[in-house]
Amino acid sequence: METLRHIVLFVHLIGFAVLFGAWAVQAFGGKRQFATIMEYGLLIAGIAGLALAAPWGLPEGAEPNYIKIGTKLVVLVVIGALVGSGLARQKRGEKITPAVFWLVGILTALNAGIAVIWR
Structure with missing residues (x-):
């Protein structure tokens, strides 16, 4: 069961990497x-x-x-609202x-930071 939880955590991190990576490409491009793709x-x-x-x-x-x-959920909802309204x-x-x-x-980086730093 712990292995499955780690796989879901990996997928969660991939989601944030896709969001932040797409944002960074636009920011520095x-x-x-x-x-x-930010929505995805x-x-x-x-x-x-939510699974985690x-x-x-x-x-x-x-x-x-x-x-x-x-x-983390509140920050994610705010990011979603900003991206949705922006699109x-x-x-x-x-x-x-x-x-x-x-x-x-900033909020995407903050959300990832909360995940890593807050114990």
Whole structure:
């Protein structure tokens, strides 16, 4: 069961890597717009994160940190809202404000940092 949990964790990290990687390509490529693949990375990270929130495969006596899980979920929802609204604006031909674009990258890095640093 622990091996399956590690596989789900790996998939979760791949989701964030896809999201952050697509953001970084846009940020340092000069376009500074959202790509559809960001939504896929967000979806992968979200579904795998919810699977990790379930109390299966934990060592004996360990309990999930529900405050950490809730914090990561709130950050993920905010990222989703920003990316979704940004993509909608792009479809209408409008530009994304730089603050929203950079906030997505910062929040994505923050979410990964919460996962690694917060015990």
